[in-house]
Amino acid sequence: MTTACPCCGGIETEAAGAWSRCRGCGHRWRLPGEAATVSYQRLIARNDTTSPDFRRKLRDRLDTLEPLLPAVSTTCRVLEVGCAEGHLGEALKALCPMVYDGIEISRDAEAAATHLDTVYRQPAAEVQAPAYDWLLAFHVLEHIADPAAELSEWQRLLASGGRMVLEVPHESGHPLLASDEHPEHLHQFTLPSLLCLLQRAGFAAEAISGGHYESAVYPDNIRVTAHRRESAESRQDRLVARFNEKMGNRPFLVYGVGGDFRNYVLPVLDRLPVLELLDSSAEKWGTHCAGRVIGQYNPTRHRNAPILACSIRFQASILESLRKQGVPDDRIVTLEEIYGY
Template sequence: MSDPSEKRARAERVAALRPAYRADLATGPARFLGVRRTTCPWCGSGRLSERLRTTDLLQHKPGRFTLDRCADCGHVFQNPQLTEAGLEFYYRDFYDGLGEQRMSGTFGRRTAMYEGRARAMLPYDPAPKTWLDVGTGHGHFCAGARAVLPGTSFDGLDFTDGVELAAREGRVDQAHRGAFPDLAPELAARYDVVSMFHYLEHSTDPDRELRAAHQAVRPGGHLLVEVPDPDSRYARLLGRWWLPWLQPQHLHFIPAGNLRRRLTELGFTVLAEQHAEPHDPVDLLAAVWLALDHAAPREDAPWLPEPPGTPWRALRGALLLAGVPALLTATLLDRLAIRPLAQRLHLANAYRLVARRE
């Protein structure tokens, strides 16, 4: 953001939002967390251990968050979990508001990834007539997928106003706004394909979302699910700097075996499990950036008590500039050295399942 007028406009927006954030944080961020669980939300086991403690490394909103792991099924989950008020607070100004332009630009540039996701369906249904993308955001996947499936009608579903923007921009044919489990009865057996790309990890109840998907997919239709892989070696090697932990937004991390079994129980047949294809080669780059951004003074944000002064802004710029060689090195390692070997080395950061409703 080099345009002085844009900088002034953003500074004014931040100043206007600061009183509301100050009121939200008057009693501290602890109120945004619920009651700590003593059993696994996936299998019910009481054999839990702490997997990770971290903070909000992307927005730097106040708060500390813990991920626990179940010793019996391997499920990793945020514990205690964000309350409804906490979800609203930590999502605010990330995908919309202050963060809308940045995130829209980030997602809008990933056309090759979206086309790859659409091609994953071709061996099982080369010409689906109807496709529902759950958690579609601003609909960028649907827009990119049309190049692969020009005859498919793409609908989007999300609980934010981004899905309505997607409809206005022509990225989706029909927008469904709300919670998927609530909308599923009116969408019953309507779709040849339902996709959930990096959606389940945001859900407060993944099992309820999967049951909604079973309802919306027609018999013989397909479900595509893509989620972070908690068994990736990067999750251990990079610790809190592993981007897919994405605290506090990501609430559940489901091992592939768990998800396969649950889909089978619901009446799906899992046709494919992919690891290399959905791997996004950004782990080292993101880890270096998160560490640099954490070490540098904060840029102004409405949840800060006061805007940082000029010396702090200058110091931030100098530290980030000094980190450019490390960022470039990490990018080259991600794309050229690690990417071809990601699956073999168990470093793939995501997996994808393709399942058919019987």
């Protein structure tokens, strides 16, 4: 029976011993063993905080997280899934006051509770808490049988506008090893497979980097910063609001009915207070576009309305044409102003 890839959903898979491999995204996975789960729950004191190896791992993570702290306030809520003994949270709380909670199902939860605000000793699916601004998960997802279901729970715990920082081994986690045979690891991610998984789970990646250090045997890891993917409807709402703001919340004229108009204005035209479509080309006058007649600028009839210069490529020539017709600059808004960041 064909088993779909847990990351991209592809059905072109092949068996390789205990592992299955997706021919599309390259992901490898295997079924969980009950003994490995029980073994993980019994673990304790996994990190030697005095070792150079631990300090290197902690420093690597802080290098990503510290630049994010200026956006963090005392009301910021952070959840670390798989927080171990809580040392990362301890370090971050020392840099900036915040609410920092953790999820840890091993016995290391006892140590974590001395450093963090709250430590949950159950899986994310069983955690009920107010939404978090940041969710961190270092070397957790490779342990989870159904990573898509787990990401769904993480999204539930993440506030709208929140961010997630996720790290997993890149394939085996070591450039000299063809496969990762750690008994607790059920997945070997590739960059394409991880990005496919995030997209299918409703996340959008903001930053991706590789070569992150976890330990001597896992020196090659992928780290992704992501946010909940905004729906098409929500993005369009924000775009319409941006048009209205830049056009002074007034009905306006569109000058230039070409490719940029079709790409960047037409998809929301029926939601915008557009008075008329205008163009400098006499060949377009009197023709129809989107149920409207394209016309010529009339200095008398159009003298008070804001004008959208609707072309990126021909912006300079449109501005020159409008100025020659006596249109002041304070009535003109460019497409770059609408879309620019």
